[in-house]
Amino acid sequence: MSTELQVVAARLHRVRMPLVHAFQTSSHRKAYLDHILVALEDASGAVGWGEIASPSDPYYASETVETCWHIASRYLLPAIIGRRWTHPSQLQADKIRGNQFAKSGLDVAAWVLWAEAQQLPLATVLGGQRTEVVAGVSLGIEPTIDDLLAQVQQQVESGYPRVKLKIAQDWDVEPVRAVRAAYPKLDLHVDANGIYTAGELDRLVELDGFGLTMIEQPFAPRDLLAHAELQRRIGTPVCLDESVETVADLETALGLGALRVLNIKVSRMGGLTAARAAHDRAQDAGIPVWCGGMHEFGVGRLANVALSSLAGFTLPSDVSASEKYYARDIVEPAVTAVGGVVQVPDGPGLGHQVDREFVVANTVEELRLGPGQE
Known part of the structure; x- marks a missing residue:
């Protein structure tokens, strides 16, 4: 145009x-x-x-x-x-x-x-190809494992095919063990938000036996060498999030062998322009990507849905329904998920009214x- x-x-x-x-x-x-x-x-x-x-x-x-x-x-x-x-x-x-x-x-x-x-729809001008996007949910650290299991059950019953668990040093192996025992076939992955140090690598290796889809951002953003070492020692894919703010960061991570999955967040990368470029580079490198979320309101959530319609987004993305986080959203209609699937809007722009x-x-x-x- x-x-x-x-x-x-x-x-x-x-x-x-x-x-x-x-x-x-x-x-x-x-x-x-x-x-x-x-x-x-x-x-x-x-x-x-x-x-x-x-x-x-x-x-x-x-x-x-x-x-x-x-x-x-x-x-x-x-x-x-x-x-x-x-x-x-x-x-x-x-x-x-x-x-x-x-x-x-x-x-x-x-x-x-x-x-x-x-x-035109936002997804169309971005080059999106999908009419629907598979959604996943992210669950925080709960007071007890029973509380966590109740949250997982609620999301599984709502139809979400992937559940991500936040972990930390005092909340990792045992919660994962409990969820995996209760849901042996669930698409399950964990996210540490960079809280571990290279000296705790052996603890993360313990998670390799639980059939996780990925271990996301275990170490600090700039500690790509620790991520590369962990990836060499485990079969579970290491996913980077905070480490990749630019396409140049992605090139460095690829060169070091520090990842096998990439979480692309529109916010973290400075917008849709950079996020689309990261998608294209990851696709060239054979790295599967998914769209991470920041608990966005409806505007940001719909931008994530549009981005997730691109061909390289082959893993469930954090584009769950508005009601997962907010009693009422700022867009009409609210973003909905049926059976863990969100429809890509076909109306102009966001496809929903603010x-x-x-x-x-x-x-x-x-x-x-x-x-x-x-």
Whole structure:
């Protein structure tokens, strides 16, 4: 498409939403989330929505809601308002180092606006081929193994074919053993969010006998050598998440033999532009990929669904139904999963409408940029 677009105004909404079930990882526990919604408006009045799904605290990544708000409002949005463009990739903020989460919200909003301008689904303009996506769920660390088993049972009964368990040093072998004993054929994998050290490699080797689909991000993001050593010692595929923020990171990991699966997160990689490039490179290298999530609201969730329609996403992705995390979502209709499968929207843009009144009702901070605004 060669139609020229121009963002004339933009809004940021810091939206707070309670989780239906508190979620604990190896680093922290959360009962609600603050995410930043980005709305880009072009001269025709069309609006493209994106979501900055950064954590509130610097445990998963160095970015937080506050840092993203600062970078988006001071640097990213002013750089694109009034600028003319014909493809979302032209709005990449290459001069700004890092800040992938902040960049992601604007990149997704630009892709959605571009799709809206063509009256095409987001999945179509990305090059997606699937009409439905197999979903998986991610379960946090629970107070007891019985509590965990109850959560697994609930998700299996809901039809989800894959369950991911968060693990840590005091919550790894025994919970996995219990879940595998109860569900011997379940597609099961674990995620450590980088909490282990190279000196604890032998403990992770113990997990190799449970028939896991993958062990995700056992070591710190930059410790690719430890990931490579673990992969040499086990048959279970090692999956990288936090280690890969750019395609260059992926090239390094491939060169070291540090992974056999890649988790592609739109937020972690700075948006759909970079996520699609990582998908293409992984596909060339024969590395299966899946789309990870950050407990996104409906906007980010639908962007993940669209990305997961690409050919290389052969493993279940974190695109479960809205109701898994939120009593009410910000999009209408909410994202649903039937038998663990999410339909790829076929309407223009996101394919769902953003409930603006509900967004405003749950906004705790707002910024408007454009003519007459500061």
